[in-house]
Amino acid sequence: xxxxxxxxxxxxxxxxxxxxxxxxxxxxxxxxxxxxxxxxxxxxxxxxxxxxxxxxxxxxxxxxxxxxxxxxxxxxxxxxxxxxxxxxxxxxx
Numbered sequence: 408x409x410x411x412x413x414x415x416x417x418x419x420x421x422x423x424x425x426x427x428x429x430x431x432x433x434x435x436x437x438x439x440x441x442x443x444x445x446x447x448x449x450x451x452x453x454x455x456x457x458x459x460x461x462x463x464x465x466x467x468x469x470x471x472x473x474x475x476x477x478x479x480x481x482x483x484x485x486x487x488x489x490x491x492x493x494x495x496x497x498x499x500x
Contacts, residue, residue: 427496
């Protein structure tokens with residue numbers, strides 16, 4: 408309901424994320440939701456578009472996570488979330 412009040416760029420991301428996460432159970436969807444939100448914020452801070460994020464740019468994101476001492480399980484889960492989101496978003500357009 409509140410998605411309608413977001414700026415277009417944010418709304419597009421929120422809608423694509425919600426559509427992608429419908430296929431998962433509660434705990435997985437909750438984890439991926441946070442992962443994708445963090446990635447989206449990181450992209451916004453750097454002027455990247457989460458929908459066209461390149462592999463090289465994502466590796467920069469992973470490097471940040473490792474510098475901040477995120478566990479390798481978290482780094483892998485965030486890659487999985489991003490790859491799934493990217494595929495799902497491509498099917499929405």
